[in-house]
Amino acid sequence: MASVRAIQENIVNSQIWKSVFRVGIPNTNRKRVLAVLGSLILHLHPVKVRRSGTRMSYTWCMGGTSFFLFLVETVTGLLLMFYYRPTIEYAFTDIMDLREQAPFGIMREMHRWGAHAMVIAVWLHMFRVFMTGSYKPPREFNWNVGVILLVLTLLLSFTGYLLPWDQLAIWAITVGSSMARATPGAGNEGPMSGLIKLGDIRLIHAGDDARFGLIGGRSIGAATLLRFYVLHCVAIPLVAGFLMAIHFWRVRKDGGISGPL
Amino acid sequence: MSEEITPYQVVPKTPLAGSAAADIREQGEMTRRSFPFVITAAWLALTAALGGLASVLGRFMFPNVLFEPVQKFKAGFVADYAVGEVDERWKDKFGIWLVRTEEVMYALISVCTHLGCTPNWLPTQNKFKCPCHGSGYYKSGVNFEGPTPRPLERAKISIDIADGQIVVDKSKQFHQERGEWTDPESFIKI
Numbered sequence: 001m002a003s004v005r006a007i008q009e010n011i012v013n014s015q016i017w018k019s020v021f022r023v024g025i026p027n028t029n030r031k032r033v034l035a036v037l038g039s040l041i042l043h044l045h046p047v048k049v050r051r052s053g054t055r056m057s058y059t060w061c062m063g064g065t066s067f068f069l070f071l072v073e074t075v076t077g078l079l080l081m082f083y084y085r086p087t088i089e090y091a092f093t094d095i096m097d098l099r100e101q102a103p104f105g106i107m108r109e110m111h112r113w114g115a116h117a118m119v120i121a122v123w124l125h126m127f128r129v130f131m132t133g134s135y136k137p138p139r140e141f142n143w144n145v146g147v148i149l150l151v152l153t154l155l156l157s158f159t160g161y162l163l164p165w166d167q168l169a170i171w172a173i174t175v176g177s178s179m180a181r182a183t184p185g186a187g188n189e190g191p192m193s194g195l196i197k198l199g200d201i202r203l204i205h206a207g208d209d210a211r212f213g214l215i216g217g218r219s220i221g222a223a224t225l226l227r228f229y230v231l232h233c234v235a236i237p238l239v240a241g242f243l244m245a246i247h248f249w250r251v252r253k254d255g256g257i258s259g260p261l
Numbered sequence: 262m263s264e265e266i267t268p269y270q271v272v273p274k275t276p277l278a279g280s281a282a283a284d285i286r287e288q289g290e291m292t293r294r295s296f297p298f299v300i301t302a303a304w305l306a307l308t309a310a311l312g313g314l315a316s317v318l319g320r321f322m323f324p325n326v327l328f329e330p331v332q333k334f335k336a337g338f339v340a341d342y343a344v345g346e347v348d349e350r351w352k353d354k355f356g357i358w359l360v361r362t363e364e365v366m367y368a369l370i371s372v373c374t375h376l377g378c379t380p381n382w383l384p385t386q387n388k389f390k391c392p393c394h395g396s397g398y399y400k401s402g403v404n405f406e407g408p409t410p411r412p413l414e415r416a417k418i419s420i421d422i423a424d425g426q427i428v429v430d431k432s433k434q435f436h437q438e439r440g441e442w443t444d445p446e447s448f449i450k451i
Binding site: 171174175177178179181208212213214216217218219221222223227 | 319322323324327328329376377378393394
């Protein structure tokens, strides 16, 4: 036993160990605080969680589930990117290839079902937060961050919808993006955009309105596929990741998970 | 702010010559009086830079060249089209139905005015029917069923004087609900 203790001491006193765990074993309150202060990940998490905050019947664990599904989507999505090319020549066949030929054909299904589950989880999380009144001060800022995260979740679903490049995808995005035509002022069928004129010439038309900027053309095409791919894989996850960091940090700063009323 | 106002010129000469404050001024250091100008200029510069960046990012998303079928094309001669028929030969390539009646010929744009899908021409039922949400249109393009709020659009159509062929130009559309189908450019008389 003595030799085990000696090895343990050796490891804990080594430079490598000390460089990673700077505070040492957090066996006092002071060291516990320092351990949290010195760690990015622990910083995002509340220092203390109330007993009620761990009750499934109160939280439904839907915020945690949403985050877990986001991680699942990140990992499976990253793996799919090794096989998928966002061009009209290859997109559909690459999806078929992912299902039929690539190892673990379930990977694409996990990504797809994970996406459905994430939308449901985010909605349920919002529902729980609403029903428990957890949007009230001091948590109103975090409620707003959450609303933006909900929109980003839906946008991730929307942009991912196009990538299989089958008939369902193309027409669903045709229909969905047509709503941008009704943007006030910026869509060619939206209210007030008819007022933006140079003499008799309307300046907002199908070739330069909000929908055009979104899909990169007058109709869904190669430009749309590439654009949605970049939004889906890079732009929206980056913004969502940043907002999630704020979201979790604010949960801690606003007093942890709210208690039952 | 005009150009010639720099933080250092607006500082008045003070009777404190020889003092520490005067020394600092001569060396071009910040003073309480110059600070508001500097901070205003800095905020203006930052706002201008961010505004410029935002407009560049916005403009970048609007491509200059589109890899889409051309908007204007020649569609052969009037005699190539049967009277009373909806002709589908240009639908796949250009998204246009050419319809010839006893008196006129017009070009319908094959984009549903509800949410942009492509309707089908059903000859047996003598109507256009959109597969997405079921909007229906008469042969004229006027809507009669489903969720669509307005008729199909017609494209500019004319006869090329040089060779007598039909020319369809999708870049100019005619809306029935705006009363534009009476425009002589929206049909050709036969």
